[in-house]
């Protein structure tokens with residue numbers, strides 16, 4: 001799937017929802033394509049006290065549920081449709097799903113894609 005199609009899917013996956021007094025979900029969404037060509041999506045859940053999780057990990061969980069663990073391409077957007085690079089935890093999370101994910105193409109902004117390996121220099125392992 002093209003970057004543009006993943007971007008459009010991520011935008012369609014956005015689903016802002018208030019949760020309780022301080023929480024919300026669906027304000028960031030992710031679409032990723034595995035190396036088999038299947039596509040998975042996820043949304044963030046933001047709750048107080050650092051609870052919740054990122055859209056990238058939600059999409060990765062869907063991929064794992066589908067029996068796959070290697071990402072070909074990943075695009076994440078905020079509620080305004082701006083592409084966001086994965087946070088440091090999600091970069092590490094994706095890499096720990098398998099070193100093959102070093103080659104995953106990550107959309108870091110509107111005009112740039114980088115392999116995950118370049119977003120995680122000087123690996124600890």
Ligand SMILES: [Zn+2]
Pocket residue numbers: 054055056086087088089090091
């Ligand atoms: Zn994250």
